[in-house]
Amino acid sequence: MDEKKPIFGTYRAVKAEILRRIRVRDWSPGILLPPETELAEDFGCARATVNRAMRELADEGIVDRRRRAGTRVSEALTRRARFDIPLPKTEIKALGGQYRYMLIDRREEYPSPVLCSKLELAGDCRVIHIRALHFCDDKPFQYEDRWINLDVVPYAAKQSFENIGPSEWLLTEVPFLEAKVTFSASAADNTIASYLDLECGAPIFITERMTWSEKGVITFVQMSYPPGYKLTTHL
């Protein structure tokens, strides 16, 4: 009497099977799944294989895992997507355009109180404030308003940023550990409108980014794009 049991020998197969069971409500949201050891036996594979499948599902937000507490189907019916944090130069080249960078303004400042709270800074530190424009085929593509924390990146004081954009410079000089990115829409104020060659009040796409290293906040930047700009995820 040979038990005929389907075998899921690869982590992809295991993952697909788990997803299937979730889909058909074999396992519904909130339900506690069997432990890895048990699933491995069910599926006829090693625990490591189940683990890999589960780890990816957890990574995608489909299940929640906690030691001792086990694995549950995620309650929040949500999915995750990813996108590349874009570098203007790369972005423009990908569009097939000619990239040009222009520094508007660079000054060393003591941060304003509001900036201090935003950057989580002590009041007595210094920052570099940079404003710049990025062109695509000589049309303004992005207006950049940036502060760099000199406590964390002191050698930024020696960089003029006249020939290289701060994004690019920072990326090669100060690799970051963590970043938070925010997207929003806003109306162009006078300054931005004039730099981006728009009417005042035109809808602009804004991305804000804050990056940290072990030592603290590296930089905060607000980037404004004229209408027509689209940001797309992959996957």
Added chain:
Amino acid sequence: MDEKKPIFGTYRAVKAEILRRIRVRDWSPGILLPPETELAEDFGCARATVNRAMRELADEGIVDRRRRAGTRVSEALTRRARFDIPLPKTEIKALGGQYRYMLIDRREEYPSPVLCSKLELAGDCRVIHIRALHFCDDKPFQYEDRWINLDVVPYAAKQSFENIGPSEWLLTEVPFLEAKVTFSASAADNTIASYLDLECGAPIFITERMTWSEKGVITFVQMSYPPGYKLTTHL
């Protein structure tokens, strides 16, 4: 003569060390890295450990890996971020608001040619066109304009969408394999302005989403948010 060699026994340590070497330009962009076997020996750990570290780095876009060709430091100095594809109900509850859903309009249509090309549809299929509003504490929070492909989701024809939002219904009924999300900013037209209670021309944040299953495009949706809305990544 005991060789004193640092040992990197965990995949996190290995990953950190590789990142460090990339940072200090031991390995610069485009460079071919040693094979896993060699690194494993260097690091004093199993190949699987190096593999795990490398896999994550590849996943984060820091290195590119190809069989036989080996692993290279990525040329594109870019990083990846992730965000949750939000469900209005979840989003509003997370903000601590009271969620309310309102169907504006639901009709079965033959898709227009422009929609056909957008949805990659044949001309003779049918779609459901839905427009709806999502409220947060009785303030309009999101205007939804959606098309559902009846070839892929025929049973959507039986759903009135009067009491449940299409995002929610689709998420539980038709799990998707893939999604493409686009963000942009635009000026509110008359329709959107009136539904979102804005002045015509106000800047709105738009996210568009297209989702696929094995059988083809499930749905295309355009969501409009009034000024003030922000979308934030985690990690």
Added chain:
DNA sequence: AAGTGGTCTAGACCACGTC
């Protein structure tokens, strides 16, 4: 043809957090 990453296994030990 050969070298690289991709994956699986069986076993082991450990860390964590719930019970």
Added chain:
DNA sequence: ACGTGGTCTAGACCACTTG
């Protein structure tokens, strides 16, 4: 305290692709 996931190991075979 103890069961769960987290991770490492050593070895093996395979798939892909490039030289």
